[in-house]
Structure formats: structure tokens, C-alpha cells
Amino acid sequence: MAEATTARQRKKEPVAVPIVPDEECGSEVEDNLFAGTPSEKLSRKTKAKARSGTKAKAARTDDGETDAFSPLIDVLRVLSFLAVASCALSYVMSSGESFTWGFDDKPWYLRPSYWKLRWNGPLYLTPAELRAYDGTTPDTPIYLAINHTIYDVSANPRSYGPGGSYHLFAGHDASRAFVTGCFAEDRVPDMRGVEAMYLPLDDADVDRHWSYAELEALRAAEREAAAQKVHDALKHWVDFFGNSDRYQRVGYVRLPEGWPAGTPVPRLCDKAQKGRVKRKLPGEEEEERKAKEERRAAKKREKEAEKAGKSWLKT
Structure with missing residues (x-):
């Protein structure tokens, strides 16, 4: 009886149970449930492939970073350093007068x-x-x-x-x-009055070929054209x-x-002022224009004939 009472009075000491995250618990449970099954073997193979693919990708990334550094970059660095050093040395040697060793017409x-x-x-x-x-x-x-x-x-x-x-x-x-x-x-910088150099001189004998209204309109057009020429x-x-x-x-x-x-x-x-001329008579300007065109056409024909003669001599 005394032993039974003593046994009841004894308290069981608590056993420390480790706390496992849900993901690990689930993983262990699944491993215990499906251990040795075909699906479990397939899952292991898939995980192994994923890990090997990640490693290969990391290796490729490292190789790509290594390939990005080519000798061309080093060459450009050396050339840039030499250019800057040359300009600095020229500036010092010339007492601040030239960065290009005294070359004229610099860019x-x-x-x-x-x-x-x-x-x-x-x-x-x-x-x-x-x-x-x-x-x-x-x-x-x-x-x-x-x-x-x-x-x-x-x-x-x-x-x-x-x-x-x-x-x-x-x-x-x-x-x-x-x-x-x-x-x-x-x-x-004053440009006022410059348009007069492009205006014709007034002449009574020439201007009488127009009426007063026609002459005023003609002068307005001439001033506008002269201003455009100045511009x-x-x-x-x-x-x-x-x-x-x-x-x-x-x-x-x-x-x-x-x-x-x-x-x-x-x-x-x-x-x-000396470059100004009298106003052209009605129709006279058109005749001069036609005469200029005829002279240009004549010169063009002469050049073509000259080229044809040279080609004939070569043959």
C-alpha cells in the first residue's frame, strides 16, 4: 500500500520535444509514408536534377562574367591613359599654353x-x-x-x-x-538702309512707262524683294x-x-551705291532673262560638242 502511494506521488518529468517547422514535418512525414515507393524515387531524381541545373546555370553565369572582360577594354584603358597623360604633359611643358604640343587649327x-x-x-x-x-x-x-x-x-x-x-x-x-x-x-551692326543697294535708280525717262499707281506698286514689290536679299x-x-x-x-x-x-x-x-542700276523697261527684263537662258544653252551645246569630239578622237 505504501509503495502504491509512493508511486502515485511520483511525478513524471517532462520530456523535451523538439519543435520542427511545418515544412520539415511535412517533408519527414511524406518521406516516411512514401519511402521506397516509385513516386518517392521520382521526387528524389527531380530534386537532384534541379540542384544540378542550378549549379550549371551558376557556372555559366560565372563564365559569362569572365568572358565579358576582353583584352579590348584593357587596350582602351591604356589608350585613354596615354591621351590624358600626353595632354597633361603638353600643358605642363608649354606653361599652360597648349594641350596638343603647339599644333595649330586644333579641333x-x-x-x-x-x-x-x-x-x-x-x-x-x-x-x-x-x-x-x-x-x-x-x-x-x-x-x-x-x-x-x-x-x-x-x-x-x-x-x-x-x-x-x-x-x-x-x-x-x-x-x-x-x-x-x-x-x-x-x-x-546697324542694317537700316542696306536694302537700298538692291533697289533700282529712279529715272524720269524710264519711269514714265508706268502710271503713278503702277509705279508705286512696283516700288513696293522692289522694296520687299530688296529686304529679302539683305536677309x-x-x-x-x-x-x-x-x-x-x-x-x-x-x-x-x-x-x-x-x-x-x-x-x-x-x-x-x-x-x-555704284552697284545700283536703272529700272528695267516693261518687257526688257524678260528679254534679258531669255538671252541669259540662250547663252547658257549655247555653252552647254559647246561643252557637249567638245566632249563628243574628244571621244571621237579616242576611238
Whole structure:
């Protein structure tokens, strides 16, 4: 009896049961249930194939990363380093005067002025300030302006520097001179009155062939055509400098507020004035046009005959 009481009083010690995640439990249960069955063997084979495929894919990825590094990249790195080192050494040896060992007519990406403009922004110079860049001062760039836009023409000192054929343009906005051809007199940006160089001269003997109304309409058409010619002539030079890889745009001309109001209209220069002719008589312009076409046709026939004669001699 005493032994029974003692047995009842004894408490069973708790047994620690390990906590297993649901996924592992499920896996173990499935393994126990289907161990040795064909489906269990097939599942093992599928898992083994998946693991081998993952390893092969990782190996291919590693090989691809290895193949991406080709000798070409190393060659490009060496060439880039040599180019930068050459420019730096040239800059040091020339005391900051040249990145290209003193070569003239450098491309735009090797010109310090190009990068200075991109870094500092465009210049804004008054006409008086612009005159300081006419090429007469050493170590100063040569600037000229057209249509209020300033260009650096230092790459062509033979033309725009002292003694050059276009030196009169340097240090000025010579838009008017680019159209009229009067380099000395018209080194100004004022284009007023330039269209007169394309207008015919009035002549009483010629003008009497039209009535007053017809003559007024004719003059209006002539002024419109002359203004278009001035625009086209100026645009030609604007495009020349604007599209040039040799001359870089560096800034703009700062003109007085309200310009050119309050200033006198410039006089048409003598050279442009002498180029004007009398108005053509009715039908005379058409006759001249036909005569020009006939002359062109005659020259074309002569060239064709000359080519035919040369080919006959060769045969």
C-alpha cells in the first residue's frame, strides 16, 4: 500500500520535444509514408536534377562574367591613359599654353576656349569692350561679331589677325559690312538702309512707262524683294560662322537699351551705291532673262560638242 502511494506521488518529468517547422514535418512525414515507393524515387531524381541545373546555370553565369572582360577594354584603358597623360604633359611643358604640343587649327574639343565657355557661360561685351579683341594685343583671342553674336576666330590669324585680309572685321560687329562689302565704312551692326543697294535708280525717262499707281506698286514689290536679299545675304554669313567647326561662339554683343532708336541711319557706302542700276523697261527684263537662258544653252551645246569630239578622237 505504501509503495502504491509512493508511486502515485511520483511525478513524471517532462520530456523535451523538439519543435520542427511545418515544412520539415511535412517533408519527414511524406518521406516516411512514401519511402521506397516509385513516386518517392521520382521526387528524389527531380530534386537532384534541379540542384544540378542550378549549379550549371551558376557556372555559366560565372563564365559569362569572365568572358565579358576582353583584352579590348584593357587596350582602351591604356589608350585613354596615354591621351590624358600626353595632354597633361603638353600643358605642363608649354606653361599652360597648349594641350596638343603647339599644333595649330586644333579641333573644337581640344581648345581651352570651348571648355571655358561651357564652364563659365557666354560673354556679354559692349562694342567698346569688343574692340579690345582685334588681335593686336598678344595673348588675347581674336573676336568678331555678326548679327550681335560673338565668335572666336583665333584659329585663323592669317585672315583675321593684323595684316590679314579680314582684319578690319576683328573686334567689331560688322554685320553691315558683310552685306555691303564696305569693310572700312560699315563695321557696324546697324542694317537700316542696306536694302537700298538692291533697289533700282529712279529715272524720269524710264519711269514714265508706268502710271503713278503702277509705279508705286512696283516700288513696293522692289522694296520687299530688296529686304529679302539683305536677309539672305546676312544669313549666309551667320550660317557660315554658326555652322563652322573652326570658329566657336563665345557670347553676345550688349547694345544700349532701345538701340538703334535715336541714332541716325547710316549712309549707303559708295561701293554699294555704284552697284545700283536703272529700272528695267516693261518687257526688257524678260528679254534679258531669255538671252541669259540662250547663252547658257549655247555653252552647254559647246561643252557637249567638245566632249563628243574628244571621244571621237579616242576611238
